[in-house]
Amino acid sequence: MNSINTGDCIKKGKLNGGGCNTCIKNYKHNIFSPLSEEEIDFLVDKKRQIIYNVGETIAKQNTASTSVICINEGLAKFYVESSSGKNVIIRIAKAGDFITGGGLFNGNVQHFSVSAITKVTCCMIDSANLTGILENNSDFAVKLLRNHTKQNNYLLKKLVDHTQKYMPGRVADTLLYLKNEIFNSESFSVPLTRQELADMSNMTKESFVRILHQFKDSKYIDTKGNTISILDESSLVSISQNG
Numbered sequence: 264m265n266s267i268n269t270g271d272c273i274k275k276g277k278l279n280g281g282g283c284n285t286c287i288k289n290y291k292h293n294i295f296s297p298l299s300e301e302e303i304d305f306l307v308d309k310k311r312q313i314i315y316n317v318g319e320t321i322a323k324q325n326t327a328s329t330s331v332i333c334i335n336e337g338l339a340k341f342y343v344e345s346s347s348g349k350n351v352i353i354r355i356a357k358a359g360d361f362i363t364g365g366g367l368f369n370g371n372v373q374h375f376s377v378s379a380i381t382k383v384t385c386c387m388i389d390s391a392n393l394t395g396i397l398e399n400n401s402d403f404a405v406k407l408l409r410n411h412t413k414q415n416n417y418l419l420k421k422l423v424d425h426t427q428k429y430m431p432g433r434v435a436d437t438l439l440y441l442k443n444e445i446f447n448s449e450s451f452s453v454p455l456t457r458q459e460l461a462d463m464s465n466m467t468k469e470s471f472v473r474i475l476h477q478f479k480d481s482k483y484i485d486t487k488g489n490t491i492s493i494l495d496e497s498s499l500v501s502i503s504q505n506g
Contacts, residue, residue: 294410297402306396311387315339315379317454322362322377329371330387332362337383338445338454342462343375352463353421355380355445363411380454390498425465428506433464433472435503437485442493450492 298306312335315321321332324344339356353375354364362377371390397404424436437460441451453460460473478484483499485492493499 264429267432272418293359293402294406297400298396302396302400302403306388306392308389308392310389313387315383315385316393317379317381320374320378321383321385322375324373324376326373327371328363328373329390331390331393332377333388334358334362335384335386337385338380339377339385340380340384340455340459341375341377350462351425351465353418355441357445361410363407363414365504380459398436428503430464430466430470431474431502432506433466434478437464438478438491438493439496439499439503441491442496444492447491450488450490452490454489 295303295306313321315337321339323326334356336358340352341354341356341362342350342352344350356377393407397407425433428436440463441453442448445451455463457472457475458468461468464471475484475486479486480500481495481498483493483495483502485494
């Protein structure tokens with residue numbers, strides 16, 4: 264993990280090839296768009312840009328949530344840790360995602376863990392600075408609350424799907440999520456182990472691999488190593504919808 268203390272890179276984009284300004288300017292529907300220059304200066308005060316290597320923990324469940332995270336580059340996994348040692352991966356974060364950790368409006372406690380799947384560059388923004396802006400900028404407050412609500416709605420749907428769908432439906436959901444939400448491609452190389460993909464689907468690795476082979480035999484997908492190609496998306500959508 265490498266940490267760089269910088270107050271203005273998020274605005275000026277001068278750090279590490281100019282990538283830091285992507286937090287504010289380069290993503291559609293950016294929640295920072297209502298901010299004035301003065302508010303940006305206040306927000307990035309004490310901000311740190313941190314580079315995490317593969318497997319490093321970005322945030323730890325049940326610890327104090329003192330920062331919000333803005334992903335500049337790379338992929339990270341959100342997961343819930345249980346006392347039994349079984350993890351459930353709830354979603355993948357990519358460049359442009361803004362992570363509140365669930366604690367910004369609820370006790371300042373991190374409600375899940377986040378770790379790097381690939382090399383990740385992110386900005387850690389002080390939560391106190393963020394909440395200070397919320398008091399005076401209603402447009403920003405609305406965007407942030409919408410973002411927070413969207414995350415919560417996704418988690419609720421994930422919970423319902425995991426409890427109500429059979430295993431083929433959950434595997435189909437995972438494959439469609441990776442295709443449409445993360446990689447935006449018919450064919451993609453997955454930087455996740457089969458165990459992690461099983462954790463995303465809330466099942467054992469053996470069950471996930473078995474269903475993946477069934478989908479391959481049925482010509483819904485093709486797999487070569489870590490590369491997955493979606494051949495028949497409509498069938499996967501049908502399996503997902505029918506559980």
